[in-house]
Amino acid sequence: MQEISKKAQKKASGQSHPDKPQKEGLRERKQRETRQLIAQTALNLFLQQGYDNTTLDTIAEAAGISRRTFFAYYKSKDDIILAWQTTSWQEMLDELRQVSALLTPLNAVRQIMVAHATRYQSQNMKALDQVMLASETLISRKQAAYAIQEAALFETLCEIWPEQAQSSLRIVAMLSVGAMRLALEAWRRDMDTQTVAACLDETFAQIQSEI
Amino acid sequence: MQEISKKAQKKASGQSHPDKPQKEGLRERKQRETRQLIAQTALNLFLQQGYDNTTLDTIAEAAGISRRTFFAYYKSKDDIILAWQTTSWQEMLDELRQVSALLTPLNAVRQIMVAHATRYQSQNMKALDQVMLASETLISRKQAAYAIQEAALFETLCEIWPEQAQSSLRIVAMLSVGAMRLALEAWRRDMDTQTVAACLDETFAQIQSEI
DNA sequence: AATATATTTGCACTGAGTGCAAAATTTAAT
């Protein structure tokens, strides 16, 4: 198989503790490490010589794997960079699902997103941002990723507020992702004196007072 | 040269009438025709066999040009489809520049965009939409194109309302492009009974009352 | 008709991504 089995099903054998997530086998550990190694290696290369000037062969060689194996871990070159964004968004959605209840959708999202942004490592952020900015391709892909995030957010909103009109929730999703985009752009212009979270909160405030 | 000279400069020879745009020479006409031919040929092929299953070789052959020449007219495969979107947006921006003056930015954009949408040929729209929906690649590229449109709209807004805070105009641009995206999605769900313009106006109304 | 200019084309190349089947490695079973 060329795709890594996500351990889709585990045998119903005698489990010591069903609450323990599952002890991580040798395979799982090595895969996690390899994935991380690829990401780190690639990011370094991108920072050094640019995204477009770095071929998959170079990355694979530097990470000590074969070119073909790379595709078992990431489904495309841009996925190395974009996977981070996707993962982080997924975490945010999980947090959103738990906390909110009585707030309006937009306020709930605002609160969770800002709280989540507080935890960003600005060091990593800056590196990723720098790599992305230098490549037309990546800029494109990032925008496409936003659309996917917007759709995922909409789905989640529908679960949490099933009584709300869908058209309204679509707008909330659009505004929220839009706020995040604008906030990141603002932060880029003002990286040194502001945090991402502060930019985000300010952007939300402006949007809510704008209309 | 592989890139087509956009007739960057014309000699200052005896022009019959400076107000006449310029009489179209044989070259210009053939280029316009070729460009149109490529677009039409490709669109037909895409509709028949899908975007991803249609290679550039196939398109070039069907259009009676060489593969290499294709790239003199479109800079990438997706550009065949996306060029339409870009052109149309540019027209809209030109209209925006002329009409507005006293309206608020958001209301001005809303008015012009709705008016512009009225002129869409729903036949072409449906074909393009159908092609796009069937290809992951194109969906991605379309989203990336929206980001470019948003940036262009922002630039235009800055020209028209130089006294407005840029942060506010950025939000207007974000909302406007967001409205268009949502409106097109709504229209797709309801193609037969609604016009694009109606969907767009309704979406703007909802957004403006949402917050 | 001759010359300058712009366009078309062929060719060879790079680089991303995929399918396939043979090796190598890990896990499970006896």
Added chain:
DNA sequence: ATTAAATTTTGCACTCAGTGCAAATATATT
């Protein structure tokens, strides 16, 4: 501890998008 089963890694050959270059065509200018 051996053996067997399952999973991962890898190499190879392939398709397709996109680019650089220079020769061949076509168009415009005088």
